[in-house]
Amino acid sequence: MPTLDSRIPSGPLADKWTKRKNDLKLVNPANKRKYTIIVVGTGLAGASAASSFGELGYNVKNFCFQDTPRRAHSIAAQGGINAAKSYQNDGDSVWRLFYDTIKGGDFRAREANVHRLAEVSNSIIDQATAQGVPFAREYGGLLANRSFGGALVSRTFYARGQTGQQLLIGAYQSLMRQVELGKVTMFPRTEMLDLVVIDGRARGIVTRNLITGKIESHIGDAVVLATGGYGNLYYLSTNAKGSNATAIWRAHRKGAFFANPSYTQIHPTCIPRAGEFQSKLTLMSESLRNDGRIWVPKKAGDKRSPDQIPEGDRDYYLERKYPTYGNLAPRDISSRAAKQVCDAGMGVGPGGLGVYLDFADSIKRLGKNAIAERYGNLFEMYNRITGEDPLAVPMRIYPAVHYTMGGLWVDYDLMSNLPGLFVLGEANFSDHGANRLGASALMQGLADGYFVIPYTIGDYLARGGIAKAGTDHAEFKTAEKAVEDREKRFVSINGKHSADWFHKKLGEIMWSDVGMARSKESLERALKAIPEVREQFWKDLRVPGSAGDFNQELEKAGRVADFLELGELLTWDALQRNESCGGHFRTEYQTDEGEAKRNDAEYAYAAAWEWTGENKPWTLNKEPLVFESIQLQTRSYK
C-alpha cells in the first residue's frame, strides 16, 4: 500500500518553504525544452501554471472543455483576493493571514501549506499588477482594500465585483503570449476522460475532442490537474454548468487518493431558487456583508413587507450571536445560522427559504451613490435575476453549494500519491481545511500556479527515472479502448431519462441528506439511495445522437456518471467523520449553542480514500495533522 508521506520540510514554520526551495533539484535551462508537461484546466491555477511552465522553457499541452481558456469558472469569483501586504497599517502580517486561514478551516488543514500560502500571497498581488490587472485604487494611485469574512483586518484586493475575471484574464493573457511563442499548445473544447499511468507514474491523458468526438492520447513527463471542484454534484450550486469532477475522478480510479470529500462549502449569500426549472444558483459576493446587515423577522411567519417591520421586530441574528465578527462571520457559520432561523420559521420569501441582506443603514450613513459605486454591478445582477432593486428593498439571500475544500490528496510539493501527477487549486485538498475563508480561493489557485508548482515540478523532473514511451504504449491503448467503450455505452442504453434527470435526483439526495446538516441517519439513507440512482442511470439513461460528433448530452452523461460515484464516497467520508468541523456539520456533534463540536483526539487527520475497484468499499488512509506552531482551539467568532 502506498504511504502517505506529506513531505513537509523540517525546521521552523516560517523557514520551511525557503528550505524546500533551497533543497529542490533544478533542471538545466537547456534541458527544459526536452520535457513536456500536460496541464488540464485553464482557471487561475491551470492558466498560471501553464504560462509559468512556458516562461521557464518547458513544452506545455493545455486542455479545457470550454471554447476558450478564458471561460474557466475562476472568472466568476466576485469579491477579491487576500494578501498580507498590510497596506492599511491595521496590524496585518503573514502570520495573521496564516492564522486566520487555518482557524477559518477549523484546524483541519496542513499548517506548513497554509503558511506557505500566506507567504507567497504578496507576490501574487505584485504579479497581477505587473500584468495589468486593474485593481481598485485610491485617489493617490495606491491600491485599495476591503474586508472579508473571518478576518478583522482589510486585506482583500479587488477589481470591482469582477476580481476573478480580471485575475483570470491576466493569467489567460500570459498564457496566450506563451501560445504565440510556441511554448504552449492549447486544446480547447477537449475533455480529459482518463489518466494513463505507466510503470507507476502518471504519463498522459486520454481526451475526447468535443466537436468531432475523436478519442485521442497525449503523453508527457508529468500531468498537472487544475480542473476545479465538484460542487456540481449537488446539481444546484454556484458553479458553472460545465464544472465537473471527471478529471480528478478518473485519476482517483487510476490510484490517486481522494481526500476529505465531505468538506463542502455552502455559501451564505446566494439568490434563492425560483422554481423547478432552476439550472444553477447565483452567488452574491460576501463583500456585500461589509455594508449589508442580515436579518429576519423575530416572529415566525411574519408576512409584512420588510419596510413595515420596525427595528424592534427584527432579529439581526449574526450581530446578536457573534458580536465581534457580526455580519462578517465565516461562511460555514453564517450559512448554518441562516438555516437555523429558516428552519424555525423566520425565513422570508417563497417557501420561507430566505433571509434579508439590508443596505438601508449604510445608505443612510454613506448615501445611495457611495453604496451603488461599491456594489453597483452586483445590484444590477440581482435586479436582472429577481426584478428587485436592492437600493430600495432588502435583498433576499439563502445558502447554496459554492466550493469544495476536499479534492485529490497532495503532498507539500502538490504531487499526489501517484508520482508525476500534480494537482492544483480547488481540485486538491490542501489549504482550506474544513472551511474556506472568502477571497482565499483566488489566492490559492494563483499561489499554486505561479509560485509553487514551477519550483516543485522541476525537482520531480530533475530526479529522472521517467522512461521513454509513446502513445502506442499498451496502457494508452487500453485506456483509449475503455473510454471509447464507455462513450458507446452511454449512447446505446436508450432508456427513458436524460442525464439532467438523474443529476437532479442525485442533487436532491445530496442536498437534503448530505448538505448543511448531516446525521448518521441521513447519511445512511443517502448511502442506500445513491447506488439505486446509479443503477437506474446505467439502465435507463437516454443520450440522443452519436458519440462521433458535437453531443452535449453525451458530455453531461459522462460527468453525471462520475458524480454518481463521487457522491457515494462523499457520503462515506461524512459518515466516518464522527465530529463537526467547518462545513461538515453532524447534528449529533454540536455544542449547547448549536456550534460545531470538533473531536481533535480522534479526527485531527486528513482522510485520503483509496479506490479498490468497481462496487467495492474504499480503503481509508490517514494523514495525521501535526500542529507544531499553533494551539488547537475551539473556533470562536463571538
Place this chain on the structure above:
Amino acid sequence: MRLTLEIWRQKDAQDAGRFARYDLPDVSEHMSFLEMLDVLNQELIGKGEEPVAFDSDCREGICGMCGFVVNGYPHGPQPATTVCQLHMRHFHDGEVLRLEPFRAKAFPVIKDLAIDRSALDRIIMAGGYISTNAGGPRDANSILVGKKESDLSMDAAACIGCGACVAACPNASASLFTGGKISHLGLLPQGEPERKTRALNMVERHNQEGFGGCTVIGACAEACPKGLKLDFIARMNKDYLAGSLTFREEAAASSG
C-alpha cells in the same frame, strides 16, 4: 405564458441549416432564457429528438460562453444583459422569438447555435498582454495608477469575449473587442512600453482573421452586454496611428 420559438438548426459546419418551429405552452416568467431552452431540450430528448445545441457555462453573465441572436438582437433585446441573464419576464404571451447563431465569416457555426470564436483568442495572442514573467515584479504599490485611469481601464477590461459586438456589426468587425483590450492595457503605466506595437500587431491580426473594418456605426456598443464604449475604438485608432508613425520605416521595409 405561451411562446413560439423559431430556432436555427444546423447539424454541423457543412450543413446548410434551417429554422425549425417549437411551441412552448407554459413558460414561467421567472425562468432565464437558457432555462427555457433547457426545458425545451428535455422535451425534445423525451420525444427522441436531438436537443438544440447552445453554449453556456457560468450562467452569471461573466464567462462569455453563451450568446446567440434573439429577434435580431445579440443576447436579446434587454440592454447590457447576456442571454443567460435575460429573464422571461421581459417577454409577453404569444410572442414569436427567432433564435440564430452569431453570424460572421470569422465565427463558423459548429452546430445549431454553437459557434467557433477562437479567432478572438488569436487576436489576444498577437499582443493582448503585458510581457512580464512570473517571479520578477516589484511591489505593487510602487506603480501608482490614478483612480480615474484605473476605473477607465477597468471599464475596458470588463469585456467578456462573447462576440456580440461582431454579430451586431454590419461589417462583422471585432474592433470593440480589440479596442477594449488595447485600451485596458494602454491606459495603465504597466502597458505603456508595448502600447504602440500592441495596437499594430493586434489590428493586423484582427484583419487577417477575416473581421471587417470599423465604420463607426455603433451597433457593437449597443449590443455589448458589458457596456464597452465606442471611445475604446477611438483609442485603438489613436494607438494604431501613433504606432504606424513611430514604426513607419520598419513597416515600409517589411512590406517590401
